[in-house]
Amino acid sequence: MPRAVFLLIILIAPALAEARVVVFWQAGFPTRESQPLSEEALSSALRGSQPVFLGLDDLEKPNALVDAELLVLPYGSAFPADVWKAVHDYLQGGGNLLTLGGRPLYIPVRRQGKMFVEDRPQNTFSSSLGIRHSYPAPQADWKGFAWDANFSFLGELEIRAKRVFVAGVWWDSGDYRGMGHFLNALGDRVAAPVTREDFRDLRGGNRPSLLGARCVMLNFEPQPGYWDSSDGIALIRSAADYARQGATVFRVEMGNATIASGEKVQAIVHLRNLRKQRRGESLNGTVRVELMAGNQTIESTQAQCRGETVQESVSFRRDLSPGLYTVRASYEEDGKTQETYRTGFWSRDEKLLKSGARLEAGSTYFRKDGVPFVPFGTNYFTTDEYSIGFLGSSNAYV
Numbered sequence: 001m002p003r004a005v006f007l008l009i010i011l012i013a014p015a016l017a018e019a020r021v022v023v024f025w026q027a028g029f030p031t032r033e034s035q036p037l038s039e040e041a042l043s044s045a046l047r048g049s050q051p052v053f054l055g056l057d058d059l060e061k062p063n064a065l066v067d068a069e070l071l072v073l074p075y076g077s078a079f080p081a082d083v084w085k086a087v088h089d090y091l092q093g094g095g096n097l098l099t100l101g102g103r104p105l106y107i108p109v110r111r112q113g114k115m116f117v118e119d120r121p122q123n124t125f126s127s128s129l130g131i132r133h134s135y136p137a138p139q140a141d142w143k144g145f146a147w148d149a150n151f152s153f154l155g156e157l158e159i160r161a162k163r164v165f166v167a168g169v170w171w172d173s174g175d176y177r178g179m180g181h182f183l184n185a186l187g188d189r190v191a192a193p194v195t196r197e198d199f200r201d202l203r204g205g206n207r208p209s210l211l212g213a214r215c216v217m218l219n220f221e222p223q224p225g226y227w228d229s230s231d232g233i234a235l236i237r238s239a240a241d242y243a244r245q246g247a248t249v250f251r252v253e254m255g256n257a258t259i260a261s262g263e264k265v266q267a268i269v270h271l272r273n274l275r276k277q278r279r280g281e282s283l284n285g286t287v288r289v290e291l292m293a294g295n296q297t298i299e300s301t302q303a304q305c306r307g308e309t310v311q312e313s314v315s316f317r318r319d320l321s322p323g324l325y326t327v328r329a330s331y332e333e334d335g336k337t338q339e340t341y342r343t344g345f346w347s348r349d350e351k352l353l354k355s356g357a358r359l360e361a362g363s364t365y366f367r368k369d370g371v372p373f374v375p376f377g378t379n380y381f382t383t384d385e386y387s388i389g390f391l392g393s394s395n396a397y398v
Helices: 003-018 037-046 081-092 149-154 229-245 274-279 350-355
Strands: 022-026 051-054 072-075 076-082 097-100 106-111 116-117 129-138 146-147 161-169 175-183 187-198 215-216 220-222 250-253 265-273 283-294 296-305 309-316 322-331 334-347 359-361 366-368
Touching: 037 051, 051 229, 051 265, 081 106, 097 229, 129 229, 146 149, 149 175, 149 229, 149 334, 161 175, 161 187, 161 322, 187 229, 215 229, 250 322, 250 334, 265 283, 265 322, 283 309, 296 309
Parallel strands: 022 051, 022 072, 072 097, 076 106, 097 215
Antiparallel strands: 106 116, 129 161, 146 175, 161 220, 175 187, 187 215, 250 265, 265 309, 283 296, 283 322, 322 334, 359 366
16 A cells, blocks of 8 residues: 555544544535535534545545534535435434524535536435424514524624525424524514524434434525624534434423412422433533522522433422512533523412413303403413423423
8 A cells, every 4th residue: 555545544443433523524514595615614613523525535434423512514504415425324314404594404415536516405414413494584584683592691692694495394303493593673582593403312203313413504595705704703603512412301390380478489300301311421510590570589409410311300398479480500511611401490489370260270261250251372382491381290480
């Protein structure tokens, strides 16, 4: 074997074996519905994550993604169809994905000789993630960006976008939600440029198992130069760090949605990381649970994380005035917040309850102060990701 080739194999093989974050990076590959970004910007955003930049030839090799914590596809809606099997198998095994710009897995691109040829835009490949259709968000009157309350730990930054894309998912998808939103002049959420899909169970018989996979998708077309800006680099870094953790169940189940005066507040902390479970790894960290009145923490407690799952009871004994209270939980590893969750409950005002109209219910009727009553305007949907329809416990915070 020629000496130069031998040295090249020695240098590349350890990098593939130790890669924690793999970035698909191919000279001449097209960027669609996004903006090109530099290798320097990606390297800066992923510093400390052992990033390795691999092209088509590298990804076609067996086990190129076997130990990767994250695969990054940085070309917007365009993705490498030539290595789709490797990408698909990686996700099937609980791998994590970060897409930068555009719509995830929307425009398949294949290599033909020295050229790259684009197929028609389609949702054939994204349907493996439960994404059945996608379209540009009709609203474009946003005035600013804000993280959802459960993702505010990712840090303040600005997103400068020309368009945002909506990904339509169905019941057989993972747990899909907006992590951050553009707001209009009234403060209403009008589009979600940062989204996340966690595969935390096997709901939906038609969807293959991606148990443990987490996909973070930056579904927007940025303004020129955004990716290379300090805000763009910060967004990629935060999104990559969060995506690497894998699908996680983290919630606080309240014992009661309302409590009487003097009654103890009780809750159960639930935590499990599906990726670590698949690998037989234990959780290592701390859950901090805070009781809050408005923005003020009035009491706190902690739950230690041991084993593959956490299911630990916590309680607060403070006497509470009537009103709405928030329970905020944070999961931390090595001093860094990995997940947060908010729920809440009402401390009942007995005088207020007794001052209202009397409501009666039978098998076929409601009566309000003895008169037939028809309720309307109710909705069983909720923005809490663990309560679907009539299922799951209530969350007074949302």
